[in-house]
Amino acid sequence: MILKTARAAALTLLMATTAGSALAAPAVSAGKLKALKAQVVAGVEARAKLSQVMNDQIFSFGELGFQEVETSKYITSVLEENGFTIQRGVSGIPTAWTASWTNGAGGPVIALGSDIDCIPKASQKPGVPWHDPIIPGAPGHGEGHNSGQALNIVAALALKDLMIKEHIAGTLMLWPGVAEELVAGKAYMVRDGVFKDVDVTIFTHVGSNLQTSWGPSNGTGLVSVKYSFHGESAHSAGAPWRGRSALDAVELMDMGWNMRREHLKPEQRSHYVITDGGDQPNVVPSEATVWYYFREQSFDAIKKNYAIGNKIAQAAADMTDTTVDHMVVGTAAPRYFNKPMAQAAQANIEAVGLPKWTDDEQAFAKAVQTNVGSTKKDGLDIKLKGLTAPEAKPESGGSDDIGDISWIMPTITINYPSNIPDLPGHHWANAISMATPIAHKGVAAGSKVVAMTALDLLTQPKLLQESKAWFRDVQTKDQKYVPMLSATDKPQTQINANIMATYRPAMRAFYYDPAKYGTYLEQLGIAWPVKQLTPPAAAK
16 A cells, blocks of 8 residues: 555554554544534535435446456546545556545544445346346446445545544545455455555445444355366267366266265355356367355354365366366455444444435335335335344355455444345346435435544544454454465456456446436436336336
8 A cells, every 4th residue: 555655654653542652642522523523424415416426427337346447447536636645456456446645644544445346247227126227138236336435435535624624633545345246356455465554444335224233244254266177178979088078077076065065064155157168069178167155154164165175176087087276266254343443333323324215215115125026025224223243143144355354453344225125135126226316315324424433533542442452352362364365366357357348338338427417317317206116017
């Protein structure tokens, strides 16, 4: 990370400050902090148009992991125009970057992160409550990753103004989750020291409520790995005995793994796709590749299942007289979030509250739930879920490589209500709300919480000390971060290049033009509020 020259000297002061030294700046009073929070909230509200434009613009790009070219170019240009120093191409990832801005000397370094990639085959017109792709087969924001950077940037700009005005020392560092859907970005950034000078991270992710949590999270960590088998081609009918089928090896590995599932702990989640199964039936496949995700709830369990996968792959190669090699695509550590930071964020969540949804917005959300077969059909959340404490036995489930960040510094994730409850996830339906007033309201609420929580950390040295102490004395007392990347593993930045090359030319025609249209809905000719809530017969 490139910080301003003053940071080198300031880091010595920072270390003393966060260790509880007498050099620590005095905390502002409760009354003063309340007034400062009112100012930073006003700064967020004053940037409502910027927030909406950024949210809609990134939605229109719809770029898959490692191919977030337009998205990163756009975001970094906004930050650069606002005085942030940009470092591009970090960790050998062309679409990864950091953006830093420092005020004064000393003060904490606070990182704000959010993901930027989208989902395959999730193209969807926003504001249409049934399946209606912008471009059939194209990728789209069926996870809602178009919204988090808009949220963070508005929060950062509001903080920047306040820090200058009130002479608050500190550094803001923004960064993207690249290829999060491949869990293939953050661990490389951790390995390469991108966050070495950062004190805490506030991460944001779209959801359907305004909430945060602490302790070990529901879900899993994982290793993402490709197994490539190498055999010998031959004429499938004329001389099949001269061939050694790499596809046979892939199928044997998959059968072996599926037999082994019965004897793995029920918390594990594992899945695979055959990315190369040969060229045509009459040629014995000399090359074949299968891509696995091995998920579990602890570092040791992930490593154990990964080792089992390697063993089964080698056995499949031995049975088919082929050879095999494997390549790690990405990893994700199990998530573990900071208690003092989460408690501070929760107080701000309660102060901000959920957006006030209109009757039209609720009717729209209920229609989407009905049209996609949700079990929940009561619309948008109207009650905060409250601070989520760790469960005695966390449930298994998905992964997120924010887990890697959470094991190197105090970290929390703040979810914000830009999506509709009880949708399938990783699905075109999750894109429906993401460039509508529902998303815009959720982003505004989340931005206020992020700005207020960052302000707590900037002006309350005790909170920073407690957050670091909890990270050191509780979270990492008995379990340290276990990196699962080797020094030679490289980001697989070629992934998704062919898909984007196929669809991007047609997608460009639908990029949002805020100079001509107030919103992306307006550009697409979609009226809001939506009057027709049931799909036409042709769409059913």
